[in-house]
Amino acid sequence: MSNEIITDVVIIGGGPVGLFAVFELGLLDLKCHVIDILDRPGGQCAELYPEKPIYDIPGFPMITGQGLTDNLMAQIAPFGPQFHFNRMVTSLTKLDDGSFRLTTDAEEVFVAKVVVIAAGGGSFQPKRPPVEGIEAYEGKSVFYSVRKMDDFRDQDVVIVGGGDSALDWTLNLQPIVRSLTLVHRRDAFKAAPASVNRMKELVMEGKINFLLGQIGKLDGADGQIDHVHLTMDAGDLSIPATRLLPFFGLTMKLGPVADWGLELNDNLISVDTEKFQTSVPGVFAIGDINHYPGKLKLILSGFHEAALMAQAAKSVVAPGERVVFQYTTSSTKLQKKLGVA
Amino acid sequence: MKIHVTDQDGQEHELEGLDGWRTMEVIRDWGLNIKAECGGACSCATCHVYVDQEWFDKLPPPSDDEEDLLYSTLDKKPNSRLSCQILLNEDLDGMRVTLAKSAAKD
Numbered sequence A: 001m002s003n004e005i006i007t008d009v010v011i012i013g014g015g016p017v018g019l020f021a022v023f024e025l026g027l028l029d030l031k032c033h034v035i036d037i038l039d040r041p042g043g044q045c046a047e048l049y050p051e052k053p054i055y056d057i058p059g060f061p062m063i064t065g066q067g068l069t070d071n072l073m074a075q076i077a078p079f080g081p082q083f084h085f086n087r088m089v090t091s092l093t094k095l096d097d098g099s100f101r102l103t104t105d106a107e108e109v110f111v112a113k114v115v116v117i118a119a120g121g122g123s124f125q126p127k128r129p130p131v132e133g134i135e136a137y138e139g140k141s142v143f144y145s146v147r148k149m150d151d152f153r154d155q156d157v158v159i160v161g162g163g164d165s166a167l168d169w170t171l172n173l174q175p176i177v178r179s180l181t182l183v184h185r186r187d188a189f190k191a192a193p194a195s196v197n198r199m200k201e202l203v204m205e206g207k208i209n210f211l212l213g214q215i216g217k218l219d220g221a222d223g224q225i226d227h228v229h230l231t232m233d234a235g236d237l238s239i240p241a242t243r244l245l246p247f248f249g250l251t252m253k254l255g256p257v258a259d260w261g262l263e264l265n266d267n268l269i270s271v272d273t274e275k276f277q278t279s280v281p282g283v284f285a286i287g288d289i290n291h292y293p294g295k296l297k298l299i300l301s302g303f304h305e306a307a308l309m310a311q312a313a314k315s316v317v318a319p320g321e322r323v324v325f326q327y328t329t330s331s332t333k334l335q336k337k338l339g340v341a
Numbered sequence B: 001m002k003i004h005v006t007d008q009d010g011q012e013h014e015l016e017g018l019d020g021w022r023t024m025e026v027i028r029d030w031g032l033n034i035k036a037e038c039g040g041a042c043s044c045a046t047c048h049v050y051v052d053q054e055w056f057d058k059l060p061p062p063s064d065d066e067e068d069l070l071y072s073t074l075d076k077k078p079n080s081r082l083s084c085q086i087l088l089n090e091d092l093d094g095m096r097v098t099l100a101k102s103a104a105k106d
Helices: A014-026 A043-047 A065-079 A165-171 A193-204 A254-257 A299-317 A334-336 B023-029 B063-072
Strands: A005-010 A031-036 A083-084 A089-094 A099-103 A111-119 A125-126 A156-160 A179-183 A209-212 A212-223 A223-232 A238-239 A243-246 A250-253 A268-270 A284-285 B002-006 B014-017 B049-051 B080-082 B096-099
Touching: A005 A014, A005 A099, A005 A299, A014 A031, A014 A043, A014 A065, A014 A111, A014 A299, A014 A334, A031 A111, A043 A065, A089 A254, A111 A299, A156 A165, A165 A179, A165 A193, A193 A209, A212 A243, A223 A243, A284 A299, B002 B023, B014 B023, B063 B080
Parallel strands: A005 A031, A005 A111, A031 A083, A111 A284, A156 A179, A156 A243, A179 A209, B002 B096
Antiparallel strands: A089 A099, A099 A111, A125 A250, A212 A223, A223 A238, B002 B014, B049 B080, B049 B096
């Protein structure tokens, strides 16, 4: 197939541990592609606590989730990892030659000699809002993300939420919709102040509506909504709507990983503690998603696992080749790879 | 100090609490069915509990972030709280909470 991406290693998950794996694999000359469901690197650090201080990263008395992500991105830059964001790996199969074929929900195909699963708590997926019967409308008139703006053209759109996703899509969709109503539970927003100000201007200009309230019931038929009921302090209201975009944050689900034939232990992937290899040789699991006796879900444990995994991964990619263990402090070879010698 | 936690199956557990710990951490440490996926960052709502009224009234009020998250659950009640936001102290010795369905692991 012509659109296959062929590489040494595919890393599933671009959180801190997946990122550091690029470094350890890179020192051993292994090229990596990193696939993540989020739209940026950092995983939980970027999504759940970008501003939250972390106190147990060795050498950093305090660093934020975003700060750690930024530093790791700088640290791995010499190895030129290729990132593929906004996609989920949907299948993993072993080929006859021992390599692995992975497909994504963006319809890409990767062929890799080694697969490293660094998927943390699983893949981030949108939270379903507390609205009864909403499932019946999902994918037809209720969406949790905007894949094609054209689906919203000339529609009566209701957007729910107060974060960046809700505000960004309010601003982006406003020019093409027939009407747009932003609904949020309170008059305070987590989104960037500039977006909030722009939204307020649009309200003043009469181009969009803003309502303080919560969504309740949906009316419609055959997957197509026609009205959204709102519960508001000012009294309940039903507004005409043909598209609903609820942004209630993200939650983590193990997702397709569960179907790849790997031995699991309570929704975690069992690995050995020498190579951090799964029950399928050539597939490794590091960080929060793995399980072994004594496992601690710490970022620093994931870093250690990445280093040992990389040695084992090298012998899978280059069987028979002697892996020489070197230090970055003394090896000019490694320093060349890092671009400092 | 002790806290009493009723799980999603109605089973009651008396747990040894520690001053300064988050209620979520105690519940997780004792292996009850709590997902607590964000680890106490007040950003996921998967440590949702109902606090018995007597104890609910003793808690500092929730932050706006906590309230937003509680409203994102399917099973919010007037005495809902996120257990990661309840810091234990001697005044809460004997507190009774019930794990919400929405706090259960998948």
